[in-house]
Amino acid sequence: AVVSTQSTGYPAGVENRLTELEHEDSTVTILSTFQNPGLEALYEGRYWDVPTSGQGFIVNIGTLISDITDGKVLAVRHRVRQIQQERFSIPFFFTPSFDADVATTLTGRLTRVGSRYKIFGEWMRDYLPG
Numbered sequence: 522a523v524v525s526t527q528s529t530g531y532p533a534g535v536e537n538r539l540t541e542l543e544h545e546d547s548t549v550t551i552l553s554t555f556q557n558p559g560l561e562a563l564y565e566g567r568y569w570d571v572p573t574s575g576q577g578f579i580v581n582i583g584t585l586i587s588d589i590t591d592g593k594v595l596a597v598r599h600r601v602r603q604i605q606q607e608r609f610s611i612p613f614f615f616t617p618s619f620d621a622d623v624a625t626t627l628t629g630r631l632t633r634v635g636s637r638y639k640i641f642g643e644w645m646r647d648y649l650p651g
Contacts (some may be wrong), residue, residue, distance in 0.1 A: 527616060529618060530531070534603040535615055538602070541601035542601055542608070543599065544598070544599060545596045545597070545598050545599075546581050546583035546596070546597075546614075547582070547583040547584060547585050547614075547615075548583045548614070548616045548617065548650055549579065549580065549582060549583065549586060549615040549616075550581040550583065550612050550613065550614055551579070551580050551581075551610045551612070551615065552574065552578060552580075552581060552610055552611070552613070553574050553577075553578055553610060554571075554573050554577045554579065554608075555573065555574065555575070555608075555609070555610070556573050556606035557604070557606075557609070557610065558570060558602075558604060559602045559604050560573075560579070560599060560601055560602075560606065560610075560643070561602055562597050562599045562602075563598040564610060571599070574611050576649050577629070581597050581599065582594050582596055582597060582641055584596045585623060585634065588623075588626065588634065589623065589626055589632060590626070590627055591626045591628055591630065616641065616645070617641045618641065619641060619642035619645075620640050620641070621641040622639065622641075623635065623638060623639070623640060623644055624638065624639045624640075624641060626642065
């Protein structure tokens with residue numbers, strides 16, 4: 522497995538503009554938002570405020586994990602709304618090793634990405650922008 526992290530800063534600005542467009546992560550993201558609001562998750566066709574993590578963490582599941590688990594663990598579509606104060610979040614991205622097999626689910630069926638990719642690194646190369 523590969524773990525990477527980054528500190529993401531969001532400047533203060535006009536409230537309700539999006540600083541991160543809606544998206545689904547790729548694998549597993551563990552995030553600390555501290556006391557900073559702004560993270561929203563899509564549920565039943567509507568975006569809802571995600572409670573801040575305080576001294577804890579938010580765990581977000583991505584599309585590839587949902588696919589590999591035959592949809593038993595769902596990916597969460599989310600976005601980040603700008604607020605009137607500067608804030609930071611610290612995401613930790615957990616991904617399989619570059620050569621991990623992503624072509625089959627836990628029950629042995631072909632994943633959605635399995636028809637095009639056998640290993641995680643090939644899929645991730647095309648999944649990430651630019």
